[in-house]
Amino acid sequence: MIVLMEVAGIVISLFAFAYAAWLYLWVKKQPQENVQIEKVGKLIQDGARAFLGRQYGLLFRFAGLVAIIICALIPKPIWQGFSVQNIFMMISYLAGTLFSAFAGKIGIEVATIANGRCAYAARDGIKPAFMTGFRGGAVMGMAVVGACNLGVCLVYMLLGDPQAILCFSFGASSLALFAKVGGGIFTKTADIAADLTGKVELGIPEDDPRNPAVIADNVGDNVGDVAGMGADLFDSNVASLAATIVIAANLDRMSQFKGNIATVFCYAALGLLASILGVMTAKIGKNGNPTKALNSSTYVTTGIYAVLTALATVIFKFRFEIWASCVLGLLVGVIIGITTDYFTDDSKKPVHNVAHASHTGPAFTILSGISYGFLSTMPAMIGTGISTLISYRLCQNIDPTCSGEYALFGISMAAVGMLSIVGMIVSNDAYGPIVDNARGLAEMGGLGDKVLEITDELDSAGNTVKAVTKGFSISAAGLTVIALLGTFMSEVNSAAAELGVAGVTGFDVMDPLVFFGMLTGAAIPAVFSAILILGVDRNAQRMVAEIHRQFSENPGLKEGKSDPDYKRCIEIAADGAIRELIPAGAVAIVSTIVVGIVGGVSAIAGFLVGNIVSGLLLALFMSNAGGLWDNAKKYVESGHEGGKGSEAHKSAVVGDTVGDPFKDTAGPSINTQITVVSLIASLLSTLFLTFSIFR
């Protein structure tokens, strides 16, 4: 049955690629005849390609190094006898980076042609513009989930080893570390520098072509929000599947009920199918509301998924407890998305209160934003906790001989459920930067106020949907790493059995090794975020200096008589992003290895738990506070609390600037940090089991 499901997974993945190709061609066919848009769009495309090239170049050097280490160490150190398995692990790892890189590349290519076409289509109204933006985003959604499912199915089909899937997942995480963190630094460097010099110092509009940073800003939207976010969700999705497959493989060996891996592959394939159907049915009326269109296609996908998996459960005689856990995860995800949305929605109290507090000065914008950010962590934290609890209880009685393993399987299936509609989520997310770019291009191409109005409406829908999908993806990452914790224990026990030493039955919070690990692990997301924010800060200062240089050396610039040197700004953003991401990544990786060597598997278990708990808390806090400040600024700009130019507006702009690296650099990068750390822990479990200073 597993093979059947794998084949089904591969077929649906290939179908997703075919559909993506059709969407791509459709987008490409849309007209775009404005010369200025053509010119600027080309600059954006070149800039994005150049950054992606450099990033991937650095990544592949890093990945090459890691691949050699993997080949030397996993599954067994080669000095204990060389095995062909080691080479397979290395190949799986490299495949993980390549599949994710491929999906990112596709996403960037389509996004950088869809932006101009979307702007041009807006001349004919909201409907064609929305469809161009949405279908452009959907190419990325299909590519990400298609590549993910194809990769997992192929690796498992060819190697049949769950540990190979962990290596594949680690490859995807490595890429995500570079793409999400680097892209996050790039995009906020450019955004902040462009705002500071353009809006604040020179008093020119947001996307004015006289600003040398304006193209870098648009490139940033693509490399940060399209490629980076795609890599992040690819990573979460593969990690949840990897964790689940490791546990399922144990169960298929131990339990009477054998259909566990088959269930995972089946549900994953159906998730992709549901997303394809959701994208296909997405539509908007002639004067329709784009937010409603995006949200309703999400709900349609959710419904289709629940029905399809229920049918499959009946047909293939899977266990309904597992189906229930999976659907529970999905529902909790939706609820978390909606409640989190309350804290960032500009029609709700938090945004109004922050906007109102801005009257008294920027300190109060910050204080109230931080407070609501803190409050906003509550629904997702408790929701994640409750879905862990219920899915555990649902599944622990499937087979009394391995109730602990089934309970973990339930939790990991809740994560799979939460991530099942990831194709739809990536589509919605990638829509955002496309229409954001479209707005900029419409301005630079001089398409007029009516077009700007339409692109503004599309952009605002993108922001609203983004808040929901972010709450979703952070919670899913939380559940995934809980599953990875289970994987870690499975890996430790397999390693222990092989070494003939005692395994572990759990990790006691009263054990000081666990506690030491927990305190250290909890500090890492804070340190990681700090390094990223300081990096953005430093990099933005560099770019501001460059912009000042251009304006002073090129006097025709301000009057619009000569072109600025856009490329230099793109280079600064790219150089800085790559330079600043290295220490952050190093802190996460090195601290895991040090804690493991100091305190062994118990300390690492504590480290993972502390890391998850504080990582979830900080990621939610930063993403939501950032979104809240962004919307509070927009709320003031739309005429409330004094409107543009008022004291409240100045304060709200400060809040937005603080929120930028919160929501687009540090907050979402914590996801990737947690996954990287969890996978390293699982992969090196044998090392930490055999060697540690304390034990």
Next chain:
Amino acid sequence: MIVLMEVAGIVISLFAFAYAAWLYLWVKKQPQENVQIEKVGKLIQDGARAFLGRQYGLLFRFAGLVAIIICALIPKPIWQGFSVQNIFMMISYLAGTLFSAFAGKIGIEVATIANGRCAYAARDGIKPAFMTGFRGGAVMGMAVVGACNLGVCLVYMLLGDPQAILCFSFGASSLALFAKVGGGIFTKTADIAADLTGKVELGIPEDDPRNPAVIADNVGDNVGDVAGMGADLFDSNVASLAATIVIAANLDRMSQFKGNIATVFCYAALGLLASILGVMTAKIGKNGNPTKALNSSTYVTTGIYAVLTALATVIFKFRFEIWASCVLGLLVGVIIGITTDYFTDDSKKPVHNVAHASHTGPAFTILSGISYGFLSTMPAMIGTGISTLISYRLCQNIDPTCSGEYALFGISMAAVGMLSIVGMIVSNDAYGPIVDNARGLAEMGGLGDKVLEITDELDSAGNTVKAVTKGFSISAAGLTVIALLGTFMSEVNSAAAELGVAGVTGFDVMDPLVFFGMLTGAAIPAVFSAILILGVDRNAQRMVAEIHRQFSENPGLKEGKSDPDYKRCIEIAADGAIRELIPAGAVAIVSTIVVGIVGGVSAIAGFLVGNIVSGLLLALFMSNAGGLWDNAKKYVESGHEGGKGSEAHKSAVVGDTVGDPFKDTAGPSINTQITVVSLIASLLSTLFLTFSIFR
């Protein structure tokens, strides 16, 4: 031997009171002949007394309610048979609130007479002014630790029941919740409102008597930083002793080595003695450096304590492993204090970088301050983790038949060690608001620039020392609650043994009940802080409105021709503080009970761990970021980065305002929140063991 040590503890406590009385009379004897200072000093004293009266009034109603609940439930529900023990528990609880309230009252009384005398003494130079401020603070130090030791010794001597000490500790925590949280809201309400209207809107100096909020600001220093901080450290100190005594009592029953409780009482008494000697030897040269004087008396106390406890260990044949854990805790505390200081010291890089970033606008002040605040959590988190690890290892082999209990005893003794010099720490801490008030009084009394210069120097020393003692007290609270976690497990097992049900051997992080508790517990400090910060925000807005009202209705005010209505501002701060503290306290208490009822003892154990980990992280982050912003502002004001009035200064002021509720309201209140939650969990362990929805 226990009785001997208790008697010694009582004698040294009484000696501390006698010394405090001597210091009090000495301070009172110092001359103060300035009429304006007399008048304003009286206003401050009246305001502080009035707030304390209202706060204690509310507290005693709350405490009366809790006392009835305790009497009904602890140690056993009265419907299972009434026992005189229940009444003893209630009395212990009430004694805890009364002893702490008594120490706070003494502190306020002396602080509000020492402030004016310190200002007046500054006319004769730094030496007499320093001595007046320091001895005024030392009265509080002696009173807090004297009352703490006296209470613990008396309760244990009379009742001989470790659980009674837990109730005493819970009483102290209840008071701390009101005093620290309420005082913290009061002080920042007044501080922010005074700054916003005075410095920003009217452009008058910080302590100008024309500002209606200026007296409330000075009252706030006393109720927040003297009474509140004293109650907080009283609470931490009692909690560490309570946790240790519960564990020691088990060991005295189980182990061959019987001197465990005696060791605790002995070391606690010697800590007080060392603090008395440290205060006695504190001195400053004629033109001496007050920072050096304060720090050197801290180090002297540390040295005396290490020597005295080593001698006692030899004489009374205590175990050297326990001594080593205790001294390790103290040393780690000192190291944490010093490393944390790096992030807030105005001669170090973080403060300089934040000041420099302020050039680019307030957003960068905030972003860089938050980043360094995050980074600053690292030393204390890892330091606390390592001292847990080492003290556990040191003590686990004392008696192989109860190695787990001894290991926990080692951890709790590290907490006792870290808090051993709390008498000295409270003295240094209470010195701060006295000299801060003295500065204000010198300005209002027109004592001239030379006096202001001296009081400024004294004030700056107070700020520097505060950063060190805060790192110290947060880490000590962290270790204490780890010990309380051990107490919780002991209590669960005693309850289980009595009920004839299975006890627990640990709490597995892989247990979803533990995990659910952990996620919920981790969210509480964030929510608690958010409620406090929003409370300060709301309350400050109310006071700003009142100040505007006074200036518009009383036209003579601005020219200094008529007096403002200081009392109205004090009332607003007091009313608001009491109103805003209730929801924050309720969240902490109710969430503990709900999680316990939902998930039983496993969920509560997770809840405590999550609460400690995220509480430590956020408390350190907020305290340090706040201190950093404060010093960055002072650094700019001292002429760097453009000095007063520059753009950088404006940004630095925004940072300082954001930092105010961080460092003086939310950050330090988290300590109290953690202790309250831990004690409730221990006291209600029987309830959670016998009844819960999931189990």
